[in-house]
Amino acid sequence: MTRTAKGEAIVIGASAGALDALSVLLPALPKGYPLPVLVVVHLPPDKDSIMADLLRSKSRVDVREAEDKEPITPGTVYLAPPDYHLLVEADRRLSLSSEEPVLYSRPSIDVLFESAADVYGPALIGVVLTGASSDGARGLRAVARGGGVALVQRPDQALAPVMPKSALDLCPGARALSLEEIAAYFLEAVPRV
Amino acid sequence: MSSKTEDIEIGLLLEAIYRKYHYDFRGYAMASIKRRLNQAREHFDCRSLSLLQDRVLHDETILPGILSFLTVQVSELFRDPDYFRTIREQVVPHLKTYPSLKVWVAGCSAGEEVYSLAILFREEGLEERTLFYGTDINPEALKKAEAGVYELERIPLFTENHRRSGGKSSLSDYYTAAYGAARLDPTLRRHVVFSDHSLVSDAVFAEVQLVSCRNVLIYFDRDLQDRAVGLFKDSLTRKGFLGLGSKETLRFSRHAENFAEFVPGERIYQKLGAG
Numbered sequence: 001m002t003r004t005a006k007g008e009a010i011v012i013g014a015s016a017g018a019l020d021a022l023s024v025l026l027p028a029l030p031k032g033y034p035l036p037v038l039v040v041v042h043l044p045p046d047k048d049s050i051m052a053d054l055l056r057s058k059s060r061v062d063v064r065e066a067e068d069k070e071p072i073t074p075g076t077v078y079l080a081p082p083d084y085h086l087l088v089e090a091d092r093r094l095s096l097s098s099e100e101p102v103l104y105s106r107p108s109i110d111v112l113f114e115s116a117a118d119v120y121g122p123a124l125i126g127v128v129l130t131g132a133s134s135d136g137a138r139g140l141r142a143v144a145r146g147g148g149v150a151l152v153q154r155p156d157q158a159l160a161p162v163m164p165k166s167a168l169d170l171c172p173g174a175r176a177l178s179l180e181e182i183a184a185y186f187l188e189a190v191p192r193v
Numbered sequence: 194m195s196s197k198t199e200d201i202e203i204g205l206l207l208e209a210i211y212r213k214y215h216y217d218f219r220g221y222a223m224a225s226i227k228r229r230l231n232q233a234r235e236h237f238d239c240r241s242l243s244l245l246q247d248r249v250l251h252d253e254t255i256l257p258g259i260l261s262f263l264t265v266q267v268s269e270l271f272r273d274p275d276y277f278r279t280i281r282e283q284v285v286p287h288l289k290t291y292p293s294l295k296v297w298v299a300g301c302s303a304g305e306e307v308y309s310l311a312i313l314f315r316e317e318g319l320e321e322r323t324l325f326y327g328t329d330i331n332p333e334a335l336k337k338a339e340a341g342v343y344e345l346e347r348i349p350l351f352t353e354n355h356r357r358s359g360g361k362s363s364l365s366d367y368y369t370a371a372y373g374a375a376r377l378d379p380t381l382r383r384h385v386v387f388s389d390h391s392l393v394s395d396a397v398f399a400e401v402q403l404v405s406c407r408n409v410l411i412y413f414d415r416d417l418q419d420r421a422v423g424l425f426k427d428s429l430t431r432k433g434f435l436g437l438g439s440k441e442t443l444r445f446s447r448h449a450e451n452f453a454e455f456v457p458g459e460r461i462y463q464k465l466g467a468g
Contacts, residue, residue: 020368024410042390065440066440066442067440067442068410068411068440068441069222069411069414069415069418069445070445081439084411084440085225087222087224087225087228088224089222089223089224089414090223090224090262093415094223095222095224095411096411096440097222097265097411097412098224098265098408098438099229099265099267099268110229111407114228115224115227115228118227119224120225149394
């Protein structure tokens with residue numbers, strides 16, 4: 001995979017170590033960045049998350065928690081709210097669900113990635129970051145099978161290597177990159193106008 | 194398998210369920226429905242959704258199983274304690290001004306939220322003047338709601354939720370434990386009617402002062418959300434209250450102008466006077 005696909009959306013999954021990794025990736029996005037970024041971070045279910053506030057303060061793009069049936073707008077980072085799955089609908093709106101946890105997680109990275117792969121197909125970029133879970137592996141495989149771009153954080157550089165490693169195992173075609181390389185990829189992946 | 198084919202299959206399967214059994218999931222949010230239909234397909238060991246459709250049409254015993262996949266039943270007593278605390282502290286004072294009250298819990302699943310409100314209203318001295326309607330489309334869930342029996346292992350969570358909701362009594366006053374199960378005090382059901390009602394196809398059935406419909410609208414597409422919120426609007430008395438799930442909003446609804454945000458953080462709305 002040498003060519004840089006022209007993406008329509010980015011999905012990111014992260015667990016243990018998420019805040020540090022996202023604090024590298026999201027601030028790298030310039031104001032007016034044309035793709036939406038949908039993010040699942042595993043968080044305790046009963047807490048109001050301050051993750052969005054923390055990341056917004058470091059970023060030039062808007063970062064906020066997703067609302068049900070909200071239209072997906074470019075240049076916005078949407079975080080799955082704690083205790084809800086985040087999905088993408090065919091009409092490019094977000095939807096939430098309180099279905100059972102998947103691999104003990106709600107939100108689940110797999111659920112987001114699979115629904116996004118279904119909608120965006122080859123125009124999707126999926127990224128599995130640090131984490132101590134195998135969530136995201138099936139989802140990343142769905143992204144790759146849909147023709148999208150599958151990236152993982154290099155396991156040897158991840159605070160918790162299990163998650164990117166599990167994703168690589170299930171999705172051997174995925175590229176393992178450093179956070180800086182992933183950020184650079186995001187900048188290349190934008191459609192030329 | 195291309196997803197286009199799968200989309201055709203989903204449309205046909207939902208149509209089959211509707212025409213055969215009159216359960217209408219066609220206006221549901223499809224991303225989640227697709228997931229759950231595929232879980233059902235695996236559960237019933239069908240290679241494709243078309244084969245599952247064949248089973249659905251020719252084997253009526255499969256229906257309860259299909260419904261259990263298509264309706265999400267995840268709840269707790271006093272789930273989201275802050276919501277109940279807000280009802281207690283900010284809505285109840287208004288409700289106390291009414292001589293009689295009706296409360297509608299739409300999409301009540303196995304009854305957890307109905308019983309939570311019944312306990313809260315008893316603590317606040319409102320139970321005797323209140324009639325609670327708990328409605329759902331899933332007959333199995335309604336049976337569980339009628340029974341009011343929950344797994345004992347869920348009780349510690351329920352107890353903690355109740356405490357955090359500002360509970361004025363001990364939750365243990367409201368259940369008896371036996372054989373690994375907690376049976377809720379049957380007198381809590383004295384003012385409760387559980388009934389089959391579909392937000393998709395049924396009409397307004399009562400005039401109520403409070404509608405609580407939490408984590409139900411998220412499964413609907415926008416048209417269906419509009420229909421459901423329209424039913425709530427038409428059911429509510431002037432200045433009546435509508436409580437939604439903590440991540441649900443009327444912001445994108447056709448009926449948004451008929452409601453004011455009463456407690457925005459807890460997604461409690463109040464129906465406006467006119468209209």
